[in-house]
Amino acid sequence: MPFLKLPKSREPLWKENNAKANKRGLLNTIYSVNGDKYTGEWQNDLKNGKGKYEWKKSGCIYDGDWKDDLRNGFGTYSVPKPDGTYRKQYAGGWKNDKKHGYGTHFYEDGAFYEGEWYCGKRNGWGRMVYADCSAYEGEWFEGKRSGQGILKLANENLYEGSWKNDKKNGPGKFFYIDKGQVYTGIWVDEVARCGEMTDFDREHAPNATQYPLPEIWYACAI
Secondary structure, eight states: OOOOOOOOOOOOHHHHHHHHHSOOEEOSOEEOTTSOEEEEEEETTEEEEEEEEEOTTTOOEEEEEEETTEEEEEEEEEEEOTTSOEEEEEEEEEETTEEEEEEEEEOTTSOEEEEEEETTEEEEEEEEEOTTSOEEEEEEETTEEEEEEEEEOTTSOEEEEEEETTEEEEEEEEEETTTTEEEEEEEETTEEEEEEEEEOSGGGOTTOOSSOOOOOOOOOOO
8 A cells, every 4th residue: 555645734925924924032123003112022012021112202211121111120211401411210110101100200200209100190018208308208199199208308307207298298307407396296187286396306406495394284083
């Protein structure tokens, strides 16, 4: 009985050509129809691995990790300056194209935030240094100061206590370091509503009040 050799099975030609066209591995710069360009690694025709993306319209640059065409992992995002150089705006974690995890955001006025992010917003524990040299360190929620935190002002006075919706809310203490006094009480939307003022480290206060606060004695009913 003669031996018949069966023809080798093969994929349709369009599938072979499509597989050859898929971008994978490390390629040269790829340009989009809108002028954006990407240089980096690919897998399954998607940006995967390390890569650098430049937006033509804004001039911004992202350099870091990618997964399935989205920024995922660690990366830096920079924006152009008028003199042609770049200013780093964010360096840290990303997830699904949004700031996520731990990272630092540098603002144009010189302020910066260093801490935790969730879905593109400051969320968790973080430290914010403002342009006026005041600083907040504590809890954040949905991009606002919420929870427990300490705000230190440029003149060294500080608030330590509860926050909600970016404002002092709940029990807290405000230390007037310059005057040598401390207020302890309840706050509602930045306004001190109920509490007491006492002396605090007056001997080291640069602008201590002329006289110490008198002690308050409560008469007992007989």
